[in-house]
Amino acid sequence: MTETRAAIYLRISADPTGHQLGVSRQREDCEKLCADKGWTAVEYVDNDTSASSGKRRPAYERMLADARDGLIGAVVAWDLDRLHRRPIELEAFMALADEKRLALATVSGDIDLSTAQGRLTARLKGSVAAHEIEHKRARQLRAARQKAESGLPQWRQAFGYTADTREPDPVTAPLVREAYAAVLAGGSISDVSREWNAAGVCGLMGKPWTAQTLSLFLRSPRNAGLREHNGDIVGTGTWPPLVDEDTWRATQSVLNAPGRAPGRKSVRRHLLTGVLRCGKAGCGGYLSGQWVMQAQRGAPRSHSITYACKTCRGCSIRAEHVEPLVYKVIAGRLARPDAVDLLKAEVHDAAEAETLRVERLALLGRLDEIADERADGLLTGQQAQRATARITEKLSAIEARQQDADRLRVFDGLPLGKPEVAEAVKELTPDRLRAVIDVLVEFVVTPVGKGGHTFKPDRVEVNWR
Incomplete structure (x- = not known):
């Protein structure tokens, strides 16, 4: 009498403790069944692995490979649903069993796959298992939707909140509010992420912020106390918001603006690139910053930034001349007493x-x-x-x-109408300064005429908006 090597297949869908207690119970029953039949047991275990998700089951795949190679002649499981929860897998297994004449035994009762009745029984049990999965999933989806509509959070920990109470964290919550304000004020996400990293403020995983991760964070409805479900906002959450909903929605408009992808690198490496308009007749392009070699009489050659028009290549101006002038013009306008009129529009209504x-x-x-x-x-x-x-x-x-x-x-945050606004303007990030310029004024640089070796401030036209 030849020896029959039987594969004992053990599986449990969820084992959060990792103690394999469910697998142990199956093993005892399956080993007893093998002993009763006189089969030699060979164990294959997929612990904490679902058979309905479609994900790989390494032990199951190894068992099938051994069956194809003739290393096993029977399969033992506690029940048929431990082997399969999807009809497509059951059909493939029955084809292999028919080809290799595999015996199948389960603790809940044998199924003879060599007969029509046995195949029908297997298919019926497989269909019932598939129905149970679909029904369970429907219940889970409905429960998840109900939980979302009630406003209960799906998250345990989030930047800006304390881990134990889901209350705004006194250290990081103000930083979040400042980040939203910075973006709405024309600042860039890259600027904010650099400031946070420089201050040693890391995300929950202890990693430095990037423009991409910060952009995703600022898009989260959770920060406005809104409950999201499958990409839709279904109501107000039960936790306090870090920013009000209007601020959050206004920020989404900025982040979703055409041409502003999450983490997109700025092409404006120099302060006034794309700000200064070319004043050469018929051009109307914008000047871009670039490093050039400067040669002066009696002085060594040196590199400096020059803004030049790449459209007509007929207009340029050195950064050391135009940048101080721009700061002076902006600070002068914002220091005037009537500068407060800029905020009279009900922009925060x-x-x-x-x-x-x-x-x-x-x-x-x-x-x-x-x-x-x-x-x-x-x-x-x-x-x-x-x-x-x-x-x-x-x-x-x-x-x-x-x-x-x-x-x-x-x-926002600028002391309009006061002398100290000049220092505040100098401390603005390049993106924030460009945003201020975009609202206030247009600078047009005219080409150098004869005797253009000396900088003349009137070459820079100031057109207030």
Whole structure:
């Protein structure tokens, strides 16, 4: 009588403790079954592994490989659902069992895969298992949705909050608020991440911040106390927000602006690149900074930054001449007593901001309705085009009003109308300074004329917006 080597397949879907108690219980029963049949047991274990997720089961795959190689002649499991929870896997196993004449024995009862009745029984049990999985998943999805709608958090730990109470952390929560304010004021995510890293402020994993990770963090609705589920905001969370919802939504508009991808590297390496307009007739391009070699009589050659127009290549100006002038012009304007008038617009009116947001969402919804009505034949192509054009025009007007409000946030924190604003302007990051310039003024640099060896301040035209 030849020896039958039987594969004992042991699996449990979840083992959070790692003690393998479920596997141990299966092993005892399966070993007894092998002893009763006179089979020699060979063990294959996939602990804490689901059979319904479609993920790899290394021990199961090794068992099939050994069966193909003729190393085992039988398979033993506590129940058929320990082997398979998906019909497609069951069919593949039955084909292999038929080819290699594998015996199958389960603690819950033998199934003879060589007979039509046995195959039917296996398929029925497989279908029942698949139904249980689908039903369980539906219950889990509904429970998750209910939990989200009740506002209960899905997270345990988050930057800006204390780990034990989910209350704003007194150290990191103010940094989060400052980060949102910096972005709305025209600052860059890269600037914020550099400041945090320089101050030794790391994320939860202890790693330095990057522009990409900070961008993802600032996009999280959790920071505004909003509960998200499958990408949709379903309500208000039960935890206190780090920033108000208006600030969070305004920041999303900035982060989602065309051309501003998360972590996109700035191409403006020099302070006034893209700020100074070329004044040569017929050009209208912008000057870009570049390092050039300077030669002066009686002095050694040295490198310095020069802003030059790459469009016409007929206009340039040295940074040491134009940058102090720009700072002086900006500081002078913001130090005037009437500078406070720049903030008289109701840029922080929460009610107006909410009205604009709701109106915009309604118009976007109407665009979707028009597309559906066109697909259903309720509108002709011309009617749909005309309706879309009218709504798009309204959307453009709303977005322009939102942008005007957001742009004026660049003055937040600046002591307008006071002499000390000059020092505050010098401390602005390059991105923040460019944002201030974009709101206030346009600088136009005219080409050098005859006798252009001496810098003349009137070459820089100042056009207030």
